[in-house]
Amino acid sequence: MSADSDNFSEPPQSLALHRLLAIIVGIGIVGALLFLLAGKTIAQFLHPEVFKLTYQFFLLGVVGGTVAWLFKRFDAERVERERKMDRERAERRQDMEQDRDRQRERRTELRTMHTEILAAYTTGKSARSLIRAKTGVKLAVKGPDEISISKEIYETAMEIIGDAKTIFDVYQRRASDLLFFPNPTSLKAHLETMTDYLGELIDEFEENFSADTNAKEIPFAKLPRLFEFSGPYKRATRFKTQFKYPIRDALVQLGHEQMQT
Incomplete structure (x- = not known):
């Protein structure tokens, strides 16, 4: 039967x-x-x-x-x-009704993630713009041995980068939540790439900022990661592959998630 x-x-x-x-x-x-x-x-x-x-x-x-x-x-x-x-x-x-409520909540959170991750990228990129603005055309025409960055500007830029990294850290952990992202996505990998890249800049800052307490400037020769981050775009390979392209792919992934919810 x-x-x-x-x-x-x-x-x-x-x-x-x-x-x-x-x-x-x-x-x-x-x-x-x-x-x-x-x-x-x-x-x-x-x-x-x-x-x-x-x-x-x-x-x-x-x-x-x-x-x-x-x-x-x-x-x-x-x-x-x-x-x-x-x-x-x-x-x-x-x-x-509960399913619809959960879907609405998820769409809202995905939109928030999209907005805040994009804002974090813009924040991180503003540090690059600040460094380039304060060093003028020197970064484009001179090598790292010939130019320096003031500690004041360097510290301000790293504070900005630290704020951006914090946001990426938060959403990297969120992207690991299998309850919120039950299907495997590349979002976590993209956010992790950007987090690690900014983390390397902060590590370099911590290693060099207090090395010479009397110095008001630090040569870019001691800051290869910062020089690559803020230098000419055509030579900024890691900036592209570990910051610019991952944010693009992360936002595309979030867009797909919103459409499927």
Whole structure:
């Protein structure tokens, strides 16, 4: 028997009760027929009042009462089935509403991620613009041995980069959440690439900033990572492959996630 037919089968207790009632009804019908067919013979052995009451009992008490009870029973079962169907429909509606709520929340969070990750990239890139603005054309025409960066500008730029890295760190961990991203995506890898790249710039800063406390400037020769980050674009290979391109791919991935939600 299929699962669907099992859902509509009666429980064993109900079947047993219906069989018992069927037997009782059968006995009542047989008794009533006996009284109809052999009433005169039976009447010879019974008092008229007893005969009458017994006959009425079979017709009204057993048969009629049982049939009436069965109708009530069937009606009660019908009402219970309808209530069960109503509960199941209500549960399905509630599940659908909860799914829609979760989808709306996920879309909202994905949009927030998109906005904040893009803002973090813009923030990080502003540090590059700051360094280039303060060093003028020197970065483009001179080598790292010939130019320096003031500690004040360097510190400000690294604070900006630190802010950007913090945002990437947060969303890198979020991208690792299998409950939020149940399907494998490349988003985590893109964010991790950018986080590591900015982390290397910060490591270089921490290694060199306090090396000479009396110096007001630091030669770019000691800061190869910073020079590559802020130098001519055509030579900024790591800036492109570990910062610019990953942000592009990360935003594309977030766009796909929003469309699929």
